Amino acid sequence: MSSMSPPQDLAGIRHGMDETNRGFMEAISRGDTAAAVHQTYTRDARILPPGAAGVEGREGIARFWAGAVEQLGVTAVELSSVDVQPLGDGAYEVGRATLTLGGGQQAAAKYVVIWRQEDGRWRWHVDIWNMEAT
Amino acid sequence: MSSMSPPQDLAGIRHGMDETNRGFMEAISRGDTAAAVHQTYTRDARILPPGAAGVEGREGIARFWAGAVEQLGVTAVELSSVDVQPLGDGAYEVGRATLTLGGGQQAAAKYVVIWRQEDGRWRWHVDIWNMEAT
Numbered sequence: 177m178s179s180m181s182p183p184q185d186l187a188g189i190r191h192g193m194d195e196t197n198r199g200f201m202e203a204i205s206r207g208d209t210a211a212a213v214h215q216t217y218t219r220d221a222r223i224l225p226p227g228a229a230g231v232e233g234r235e236g237i238a239r240f241w242a243g244a245v246e247q248l249g250v251t252a253v254e255l256s257s258v259d260v261q262p263l264g265d266g267a268y269e270v271g272r273a274t275l276t277l278g279g280g281q282q283a284a285a286k287y288v289v290i291w292r293q294e295d296g297r298w299r300w301h302v303d304i305w306n307m308e309a310t
Numbered sequence: 311m312s313s314m315s316p317p318q319d320l321a322g323i324r325h326g327m328d329e330t331n332r333g334f335m336e337a338i339s340r341g342d343t344a345a346a347v348h349q350t351y352t353r354d355a356r357i358l359p360p361g362a363a364g365v366e367g368r369e370g371i372a373r374f375w376a377g378a379v380e381q382l383g384v385t386a387v388e389l390s391s392v393d394v395q396p397l398g399d400g401a402y403e404v405g406r407a408t409l410t411l412g413g414g415q416q417a418a419a420k421y422v423v424i425w426r427q428e429d430g431r432w433r434w435h436v437d438i439w440n441m442e443a444t
Contacts, residue, residue: 225440226440264396265397268397268436270358290402290422302402304438306359307437308362
């Protein structure tokens with residue numbers, strides 16, 4: 177993919193998104209939620225977690241993830257894209273996530289992420305999810 | 311708002327979105343989930359409801375809403391936009407919803423909607439939500 181590719185180039189967007197999602201999964205797997213958040217979210221990103229109030233800004237999001245990983249004993253997050261659509265200079269992604277929790281239990285979630293480019297990377301700008309089962 | 315306004319015109323988008331959201335709330339209030347869904351969602355829209363699998367296509371979404379309204383005794387939905395951002399020829403909205411359930415109980419939800427224009431109206435193309443409290 178040439179660096180001159182327009183933002184509408186779906187293959188280029190997907191490549192950038194894969195890189196970011198892979199980085200997030202790897203950082204969570206090694207227990208580094210700070211790195212996971214800082215390389216993944218835009219500075220003024222917003223998350224809307226189930227069962228809690230929304231959180232704005234990367235610092236607050238880092239605190240949220242550190243707390244959630246600690247509280248639930250998350251050892252891994254597996255992300256898989258279901259649908260990716262470019263939208264202007266951004267994109268949105270519909271996906272599935274599988275969380276591995278303490279004791280090896282797994283929980284399935286669905287998510288929508290609004291993607292933006294920031295500092296030359298594709299990053300999560302709005303991130304909302306919910307669980308597949310009640 | 312002139313009909314020549316470009317899609318990037320935020321005031322024009324918000325006007326169209328308000329009209330659609332108002333139509334949805336009114337139709338739910340009079341118990342007409344079929345109208346609520348048909349005037350609000352794109353034909354190939356996708357919803358990602360908490361505690362259930364995702365649903366694709368307006369017919370399936372109409373069945374989902376009819377079932378949910380029946381099961382929970384929803385008598386009203388109040389939508390309020392928190393953030394609206396144009397994205398290419400679409401837009402995304404972050405918002406809050408208050409559902410009035412059977413017995414007058416209320417439940418607070420957060421949502422993200424990806425908006426698209428279809429048949430001259432702004433409609434919900436991707437709709438995901440979760441509840442504020444567990």
